[in-house]
Amino acid sequence: MERFFELDGAQVLGPSLPLAIASIFVLAIAAPWVNRFAGRSAGWLLAILPFCLTAYFASFTGAVASGETFQSELIWVPTLGVNLSCSLDGLSLLFALLINGVGGLVLIYAGGYLEGHPLLGRFYSFLLMFMASMLGLVLSANLLGLFVFWELTSLSSYLLIGFDQSRPQARASALQALLVTGGGGLALMAGLLLLGSAGGSFEIALLQSQAEHLRSHALYVPAVLLILAGAFTKSAQFPFHFWLPAAMEAPTPVSAYLHSATMVKAGIYLIARLSPALGGTDLWIGTVSTVGVCTMLLGAWLALLQTDLKRLLAYSTISSLGTLTFLLGLGGELATQAAIAFLLGHALYKGALFLVAGSIDHSTGTRDVRVLTGLGKVMPITAIAAGLASLSMAGLPPLFGFIAKELSYEVTLHSSAVLITTAAAVTANAFLVAVAIVVGLRPFWGSRNPDLQEAHEVTTPLWLGPVILASLGLVFGVFPQFIADPLVGAASAAVLGRDLSSHLTLWHGFTTALGLSLITLSAGIASFAIRGWLVKAAARWGGIFQWGPTRWYDWALTALNAVALGMTRVLQSGYLRHYLMITLGTMFALASYSLLRHGALTITFDWSDIRFYEAGLAALILFAVFAVIMVKSRLSAIMALGVVGYGVALVFIMYGAPDLAMTQFLVETLTVILFVLVFFHLPESTIVSGSVSRVRDMIISVGVGGVMTFFVLLSTPDSQKALSDYFVTNSKSGGHGQNIVNVILVDFRGLDTMGEITVLTIAAVGVYALLKLRRRSELVETGSTGETIGLVTSAQLAIKEEPTAESQMSSMILCTATRFLLPLLLLFSFFLLMRGHNEPGGGFTGGLVAAAAFVLYRFAFGVAEVNRVLPFDPRVLMGAGLLVALCSGVLALFAGQPLMTGLWNELHIPGVGEVPLGTPLIFDVGVYMAVMGVTLSIILPLAEE
Amino acid sequence: MNDVVLVLPLLIPLLTVALSLLAWRWIAFQRAVALIGAIALLGASVLLFQRVYSVGTIVTQAGAWQAPYGITLVADLFSAIMVVLAGIAGLMVVVFSLASVDKGREAFGYYPLVNALLLGVCGAFLTGDIFNLYVWFEVMLMSSFVLLALGGERPQLQGSIKYVTLNLVSSAIFLAAVGILYGLTGTLNMADLAIRLGESDRPVLVTAVGMLFLVAFGIKAAVFPLFFWLPASYHTPPGPVSALFAGLLTKVGVYALIRMFTLVFVQDNAYTHTLILALSGLTMLTGVLGAVAQQEFRRVLSFHIISQIGYMTMGLGLAGLVESTELATFALAGSIFYIIHHIIVKTNLFLVSTVAGKLCGMVELKRQGGLYLSQPLLAFLFLVPAMSLAGMPPLSGFFAKLSLIKAGLLAEQYLLVATALFVGLLTLFSMTKIWSEAFWKPLPEESPASRNPPNLSSKQMRILLFPIGMMALLTITIGFCAEPVFSVAMRAAEELLQRDGYIRAVMGEAQ
């Protein structure tokens, strides 16, 4: 269905890239055990793999920088276009290095940070699961493969945010993050599918190669908007940014890794990855850059107002993500280069700062910037790391953040809307400078806050990460040409789809950008100074922020629950009558509409051929029906119902269906008996529904009845009746029987009868169980999972049998009569069974009569007596009947014939002569036994009630 | 012509029913027979599947009466798949029952009833005769009635009454429709019906009868607005029973819908399948909203059954509407894949809910909790099917959803796709609700389990977790082996859409 694509000039690596991803997944599964056995050093052990992978990917730098691409094809579900094919170009490489490098450090850090936590093992495995998914995301060469990992990052993020699951806040934030990113994910899925159907493939490289075609395609706009929705939610762009600060519920290593360095950049990655294919249009540039600018400003401003270290960092992260989006939206060589550089710089310093925040929290027990002061003396190493990181964040030379910022100013200065963009960038950066001071410098200088006595330098795992990340910021800043430039260059080249001319340098000379940097710095320091005032001002205007998207989210959830509850209350009202009304109403509506939608139908009412007795019979039935509805007393209603049944039976007789009539008479009689047995004792029901509902019900009923009448009148049978002709002609020759109906039942359509007696059997079991299996305390209500409740078994119920009273009241005559009747009726039933194949009768009627004999006996002499006469448990009899019927059908299989094929044999009976004997007859015997057992095990227990 | 493999899925459960009844008082024997029977059934179904997979549709004419005169048993790939699924669900539930069903129920025919249910289900999947289909439906229904009411607790009885009544209405409609079809065509064999209705001179009437079938099977499949019986009853019986129901019953309805509306009623697709499509959307939506409104483990799951029935019929509707055969096949394959995924996942979730209920001694989510800490394995085993249900990759549900969404987009049914996506999100929402309430949240003080911890022996626990683990494994496997599974679904869909293969197989040289 989908086409595949060999990148021309791409080195094929074999499965090594997918293996890299898989290896981390395996480690994730093993992590809990590693933790159990390695104990404190588990973090270090687990970090080995990511570091090795970092080295592995680093080894590609040279080749990739010189423009090479590596790919490994791995087909997964080609029919759906989902493949695990990976490719490694500059962009992927940069991310892969970040994911593994930072990941390793974070694992070590977590080992110290969560030391002794009971669930540390799970934490490692969630973190590694995320690492693997994120790596997969950035390596995928197939859009749907990318999506698979995309969703997995959301899931692992959910599990990590809710890691401290006992706190409701943590659970709520986890859910919020999952719903926002998950919702975006679904939009993304739709978008990718549209893109795929537009481009005829899900292989990114192939899509890039036909950018022109895509941009002009009808599906371009919806695809882009949906994909961007996915990217924006993931990368916390306005107005979806609100989940990120909430996600700070997660343990700090998670915030540092997922919610700053890597996962939140997945959206950025996607935008970058797809801009060669989709970018460049007004729609793209407009949407992406605008959203970016808004996010950048909003994030920076909100960051300034926070007092919690992590929230400060979270909002500043939002702002930086905005900047990235903005730059990528603008597109072009410079902007791309700036974006990539900024991305690298941000990952380094923000990761470090988050970890520092964690260390401070860990050592002082607070994250409130208003009380954190003068920690520099007690936590020197952390202080150095924090200082370097925050200077980089503030964009001071010689740190890498400076280079990135300079570049971004170059971009704004060359952009179409110079003033706005530059102003926006400067403002945002100024605020971020202030934030950097608050986060990275303020807590360390000055005199120590007396409340922070227990503060102390943190252990190696906790300072190692920050130090390394922060000093990398310095190294890259001072010597951009060595590592940073090749990486950034290659990445930008990948985003642009062409090689890069310019290079990263620390010093550009006295340019406008430098001037802007100075302004930014001073403005930043200024806003740090007046920060208190700003916060107050904001508090005064705080009203507007209460109407932020968080509110929308809450409101949406409440609305959803309200709607759901309302709708369900209406639909699933619990009123059986409403259910019936809707169900039958639907039937009526669909049927009648389908009949009439092609205009009126011609129906012929033909009264000519009605004979008077037929009319009389019909009248009788209708009258009885009317009586059933009208009469008050139950008994008379039951009797009327019986009349209806007998009337129907008479109809059967008139039209040559004696078997049918016989069965109908018997069944009707039994029905009446059952009704009386069940409802005789129960008091009359008094509730009468109001006239309105009566009228409504009548309308529905008449509708249903009318439709059925129409159906009958319209479907007057075609003359050709292939089936019946065949049966009639083959009944004697093939079926060895003269009663065609019976031959159909036991031979032509024996399978139906097999099912039929099964139904009977099950029903009998059901009746018996319902009556005998009772709760010890019928009325006490406990939890509705049945298993926990004690049930009285039949053994315990054995005492329930005591109806000697009846046997006394039953008259002498009945008893004596029954004594004779029992054998007579049994004999008669055998007779019916035997003749059934040739004349009306058969196993079913026979069985019923036999059962009737015992029922009669029971009424005469009571249960105990019947149990004495009855040589077997009715259940067992049913089983035997089923078994006989089954065997008679299976015999054919051994004879190499299809199931239930009749095997016949002439049997010589002296005096009678040759009698054909065949499996269908045995089958009928099975039916006889089953029916007898069924009837007994239904009536006898009911009679006890 | 004569394939024993084809009849085994009927003979095995029937035999177990008969034997268990013969040994009515001997529970240990019934347990053994049930287990052996379930294993045998699964084995037979697998044999049947690989037979059909290798040689194509197989047929046996019961009683050796040539179609359309006798009753024909047919197994095309779709039927075979369904039988295998029934076998899996059946075995898992029986195993689970061994450790969870109480003495009382066991003494009153629990095991024969379960087997009778499986018999009815397999019969419905394998028969090629419309009236015989009715009979198997009744077998299935009757046993479900009894299983539902067995034990006779208040909620059970209340649920049963609604369930029984509405399903009997459906049977009455079904029966009438069969009668009318016979009047119209003089035949009952589905393949023969397909031929004759194609030539029928009363197309309007044919479509109208089709509507009767749509309603009758719609009730069984719990399609909007005919699903009321399901949420009213599914949470009332013992866990394994509702697991079996959740896995199989509604899917038999879906199977019948797919069979009838790909084989028999294809004269007026523009009308019928548009209707099916509309119903699908509404079913998804109402079902998932119902789930959002629930606060009880099994009730949430029950409503989700409805919403996912919508996905299954969605593929059917699309398949009937699009011009390109390739796309139609793809859409229908999506439905089939969804059924495969759903039966396993849903059965499993109900089993998990049972264990959770036992451990917390309570079924309301509000009063459950703490399982994340106390039962890490169970927590993981819940997460797999739950996330699969929510369509999280790389689990089976993801590909099920993906294929249907893709089909919908290619068919340009954007509104329906939007609905399906939104429903997907809400599914994720209520799965996380269960996760956060029953697993993450600490066990509330007032919950009985906090006062007197549940008494589940480790042996019992192992038996309970075995089927759950097996099916979780299966869910993951289907996810990773989505390609082979989906290509099987594609083949099945192909067979369904080009009916003449089926017809020729059934009618033999008669045609």
Place this chain on the structure above:
Amino acid sequence: MLTLLAIVTGCLYAAGTYMMLRRSLFKLILGLVLLSHGANLLIFTVGGLTRGHAPVIDAGEDVPTSPWADPVPQALILTAIVIGFAVLAFTLTLFHRAYQTLGSDDPDDLKLSDQ
């Protein structure tokens, strides 16, 4: 006669529906029974009415004396009747137990399982 039976069938369905919508489990069952009578009669009618002999072959003959009634609908209805009886027996018992347990005959008192 077809017309007449068509109307009778319709009435059975209508009456059945109406009874099922009453506020009494007892009437609900009566409704179900009427419904199944309706279904049986419907099959019998649309199967083709023949005022003729039963589809039984007399001794010595090979086919029944025509015009014979169509045996197929008869067989179907016979199965349907029996199944209907089984279902009815169970349903009666179920409602009986429900009445005992819940102490009410009013379906509107059965909301507990839904809400």
